[in-house]
Each structure stands twice: as C-alpha cells, then as structure tokens.
Amino acid sequence: MSKLSVLPKADLLPILSRAALFRDFSPGELIEVLEAGQPRCIEESSFFFQQGDPASRLYVLTDGRVRLSQVTVDGQQVILRVIVPGQMFGAIGLTQPEALYPVSAEASEDSQALAWETGVFRRLCENRPGVSFDLMGMMTSYIQEMQDRYRELATERTEQRVARALLRLAAQLGRKVEEGVLVDMALSRQSLAEMTGTTLYTVSRLFSKWERRGVIQTGRERVVIVKPHDLVQIVEGLAE
C-alpha cells in the first residue's frame, strides 16, 4: 500500500505556510526557503534519523506521522513526541553544529519531509531577525510542555497519565467520526505505554475498563474517544 508518490513542490507551499515558523514569510521568501530544502520520503517504520547520528539537518514534516523517541541502554523505548505535518523536528544542529541527535525520528506511517542543511537554514534565518525569535518561542512552548509532562509523570497515577495522553493526542490529531473523535494515527497499546511510562499490559487493562464503560472504542492500533468529558474526569482523579 506504499503511497510513496513524492508530493510536487507546489503542494508543499501551503503546508510550509501553515508552519508556525514561517508565518510571517512572504510568498516569495517561502519559495526561496522551499527551494533550499530537500524533500525526503520515508516509509513506515523507517527513520529520518536515529539517535546518535550527526545532527546535520533539520526537518519540517509535510506528510505522515513521525515519532520522536529515545531508547534506554536496556532497549526500552520512550516516545517523547509525535510530529504532524507542519511541525519542525531535529533542529538541535541549528545551534549546536557538532551535536548528535539525542532522539530517533521514526515514521509511524509513510511520511515526507523537507530537510535543510543546518548551515543553509542558519543563513536563511540570519536575514530575518524575527525567525530566531519565533524559534525561541517554539522552544519555550515545548519546554513548558515537557515540564508539565514531567510533573505529571512524577505525581500522577498511570490511569491519569494514559487518559491525559489520549486527550493530548486527540487535540493534536483528532478527527471527528460518527462515534466520537478518532486519534488519527496507528496507535498500539505498546506505543501508548511508551508515551506514558507504563506497560502495554496496563494500557490494555485500562482500555478494557474504559471500553466497558463506553468512554472509548478501540480496535487494532485504533482508538476512538466517545466521551472526552469522562477522560477529563479521570485525569482530574474524580473517576469511579
């Protein structure tokens, strides 16, 4: 089912213009940026880059879904972030040219991105002082999110964290369907466990419980949130 037909550059323009980073670029500048980038196509479960590779490029996803994850020394995965089209990732080399990627970027379905050599991108930014400010703003937001999630991981029960993860995913890539809101990506129990610091068994048990109550509907790598409000209650610890 490999739908790996490369998108023509013309189709990338509207995606780039949706990216927060380029919001105050003129159409002409956007085209300049676009031309400086290299399109990359990656099929499901391949990598744009892996933890430990030299951080020579930065990416903006144009199609698909990408998981940013770390592996521990004993092989456990931890998913730090899910990237959707329009979002940047792998920007570490921008400020630290000698760095290695501290995470892996794995396509969870066939995906496409634009890639820029960090040096090239740095030069593109230098002419536009607003861009580094926008970049800082994006980093600041991400820092806040990580701090919130750190606090949650440090203080909340597994059930609350999994419920939260579902709500976050729904906000980021929810799609309205008849039964409720579908989390629009392949999402196994294992993946969700790796996002929340638990095991696939615990996620499976929680899903069973919630499904019995009609809060969600699940299938193979598929979750539909039927009653978001009930998930919010679980997050707030008011469950049962």
Next chain:
Amino acid sequence: MSKLSVLPKADLLPILSRAALFRDFSPGELIEVLEAGQPRCIEESSFFFQQGDPASRLYVLTDGRVRLSQVTVDGQQVILRVIVPGQMFGAIGLTQPEALYPVSAEASEDSQALAWETGVFRRLCENRPGVSFDLMGMMTSYIQEMQDRYRELATERTEQRVARALLRLAAQLGRKVEEGVLVDMALSRQSLAEMTGTTLYTVSRLFSKWERRGVIQTGRERVVIVKPHDLVQIVEGLAE
C-alpha cells in the same frame, strides 16, 4: 543570620561575565546590561516570582540558590531545576509577553538576582544578533536535559533516579571536602523526593542503606558523596 547585604554592582560584573549568555559581550556592553537591570534580594523561602504571576521580568541569579518548582492541583511540589549564580531563569516572558510564569522561583537560602523587564531585555538583544542564538542554544540544552530526565522518570527505578539526582547536583554545585564531595545547598529528603518523583520516606530509606555501605554521609539537609563511583553503579543498575 540574614546576610542580606546587597552586593555592590561592581561585584556583579564578574558574575555576569561568567553567565553563558553574556560570554561574547565587551566590558562596556556588560556594564550597559548591568545598568539596565534591577538588583533583587530575597530571603530564604521567599519567592522571586510565583507560578501564575505575569511573566514581566527575567532574572540572572547573582548569589544564593533558587528552586524552580511547580505545584499540582492537590498541593504536591515538583522541583524542576535548581539555579546557581550565573544562570538565567524566568525567561518565558521574553518571547511570550502576555504569559504567566509556569513555575515558582523560591530561594532555598538568602539570594540575590538581577532582573530585567522583558521589553528592556528584548531591546538589548535586538542590537546583538548573537544573543538570541545563544539563548536558543541554552534552551536546546535544557530541552535535552528535560528529555533525558523524562526518559529516566519513565523507565528507571526510584533508587536509580535518586542516585542520578545526587550525581547531577554534585556536578552542578559539588564542593570538595575531606570526606568527599558535598552537595553545597540545603537539601532535605523532602526536596530530593520532589526532584525525583518519590517520597521523603523512600529517600530516607535509600540514604540509610547507602550510608551503611559508606557510599554517602548525610546530616540534616546535608549530603556528602563519599564514593561517586558506587552511585554511578547504582544508576547503571549494577548495584547490590
């Protein structure tokens, strides 16, 4: 014991010049920056700002120790970071002028800082394109640290996380003493628990065990690391 005598501005210069942010400022520029800032003195267990305050200033600590922490809805504290002299904190308002501080900054001993109105600081930076780049670099490093710590919290046992926290603190504010390396701040079991997502009871039990083995020496709000290598082994899960 309040040693809250305000440091003269002259004494602040070498501290500022140590700050990573100002590393390529000329002495003249440093003085300009210094003059634009307001000195702030805070006594132990008071706050430079609290979670929820308008993020109108950013700070560089010039003396003392500051804990950045969040509280959960049910009142639990989570310590995200310890600030030592030369480090910046509270910079969120720089890119998001309308934001509220997402953390509280509490002095864990009598402390002093320089504060700048975010607008003033922004103007100082605009003349120096390198500064926003350095800021981005600092943010990138912090993001990496948070990601690492998130992974640790998600995958490691309490014992490993506490050992890691001690090693991190030793790296940041260790001071050589006869018995080993002293963590140079008031550090209660409770604080360490709030840094590692556990309880003061568990930290106390770990300390007892480690002290019996001669790995550390502890006192009231005081920890000396006697055998750092043993802590490293605990972190790596090779203990017992």
Next chain:
DNA sequence: CGGACGGTTGACACTAGTCAAATTGAGTGG
C-alpha cells in the same frame, strides 16, 4: 493456510507509597 503481530486476561510478585510513632538535632528565648 500459516505465521506474525497486536491484543487480552489471569496469577503472582514486588516496588514503593501510606500512615503512625518515635528519635534526633538545630535554633530560640528565658
């Protein structure tokens, strides 16, 4: 058709949290 993979469920173990009670130690004021 068969294998691989995702998922479910039960039995069990164990880490680490909770609560209670006692102890230590530092700082304070008479």
Next chain:
DNA sequence: CCACTCAATTTGACTAGTGTCAACCGTCCG
C-alpha cells in the same frame, strides 16, 4: 547555659498499584 519547640529524619507495619510472565485469542497479510 539549658529547656523548649519544631522541623527533619528514621523506622516499622501494612498494602495498593503496577509490573512480570505465561497462555491464549483474533486477524491481517503474504
């Protein structure tokens, strides 16, 4: 200087919440 107070700490007893492991099922896909 000593008694007093309060916070920090220690330790034991108990247990809830989750992880671990094993067995099994269903389904997708080659």
